[in-house]
Amino acid sequence: MNDPSGYQVSATGAELYERYATQYMGQWAPDLIEVAALQSGERVLDLACGTGLLARLAAVRVGPAGQVTGLDINVGMLAVARAMPPVSGATISWVEGSAVAMDLSDASFDVIVCQQGLQFFPDRDAAVREMLRVLAPGGRVALSVWNSPNPYSIAVGDALERFVSAETADKYRAGRLRLVPDANALRSMMVAARFREVEVRPHKLTIRHQAIEEFVLGHLSGHPVAGAISSLDEEGRAAFARHVKTALMPYAEGDGVAYPDEVNIATARK
Ligand SMILES: C[S@@+](CC[C@H](N)C(=O)[O-])C[C@H]1O[C@@H](n2cnc3c(N)ncnc32)[C@H](O)[C@@H]1O
Numbered sequence: 001m002n003d004p005s006g007y008q009v010s011a012t013g014a015e016l017y018e019r020y021a022t023q024y025m026g027q028w029a030p031d032l033i034e035v036a037a038l039q040s041g042e043r044v045l046d047l048a049c050g051t052g053l054l055a056r057l058a059a060v061r062v063g064p065a066g067q068v069t070g071l072d073i074n075v076g077m078l079a080v081a082r083a084m085p086p087v088s089g090a091t092i093s094w095v096e097g098s099a100v101a102m103d104l105s106d107a108s109f110d111v112i113v114c115q116q117g118l119q120f121f122p123d124r125d126a127a128v129r130e131m132l133r134v135l136a137p138g139g140r141v142a143l144s145v146w147n148s149p150n151p152y153s154i155a156v157g158d159a160l161e162r163f164v165s166a167e168t169a170d171k172y173r174a175g176r177l178r179l180v181p182d183a184n185a186l187r188s189m190m191v192a193a194r195f196r197e198v199e200v201r202p203h204k205l206t207i208r209h210q211a212i213e214e215f216v217l218g219h220l221s222g223h224p225v226a227g228a229i230s231s232l233d234e235e236g237r238a239a240f241a242r243h244v245k246t247a248l249m250p251y252a253e254g255d256g257v258a259y260p261d262e263v264n265i266a267t268a269r270k
Helices: 011-036 053-062 075-083 124-134 151-163 166-176 183-192 212-221 226-230 234-247
Strands: 043-047 067-072 091-096 109-115 135-146 196-209 256-269
Touching (some): 011 196, 053 067, 053 109, 124 183, 151 166, 151 212
Parallel strands (some): 043 067, 067 091, 109 135
């Protein structure tokens, strides 16, 4: 598909995403599902579903009478999603496609959830218009984007700059910083698309990780910068991970780390 979307990983990267990145994304997912206030029997679209973290939570919430669709542009992510054990609740359909031109019928969903996807779409305004199109009248959307770098992403960006290259650091930071619309831009985008009851609110969470050295190497192996990390030799990778651990010392908690994180969650109604 000719679509210069961000956050693209290989098939192995998708497996590593499920093993590591979801240890982070999974801490945020219940919050977005809570905000979406899913009801039994609703039809839910998990947009940019990745390996299907939110789709599975949504399936449990809407129950067997509901329907859940997970859409993502990355076939590797969808392959991992399909291979996961089914959850008790709604059946989940997995659809390959781009958020900017979805092969989904008009007015076919009651709710769209989208966790950390919007910033990677090549045309966000088009994606927001598509969200409106596929929602039934009165349908609602709940989407999250980061609103600032957190101590972990700052530490990783610094380590990439020091041990890999400024270019790789830039690529990593872009996903977390420059590409992300701020609260005002997010609100304007939703209003311009003619969503109603648009609200954008910051949400805070303390993120916890055990074994941060292992986590950071695993996380980056399933990240779009994976190639650069794998070019380091074993010693370089160990030094890289130690650098991140040292930078996170102020957030040490037991054997792991606990650091503050913040996202913006936009909610709106068709
Ligand atoms: C940071 S991941 C988030 C995945 C998932 N929502 C989660 O919470 O784990 C970003 C996802 O956006 C997807 N993506 C990027 N561009 C896309 C597009 N144009 N259409 C659909 N999905 C896209 C990527 O393939 C990736 O799975």
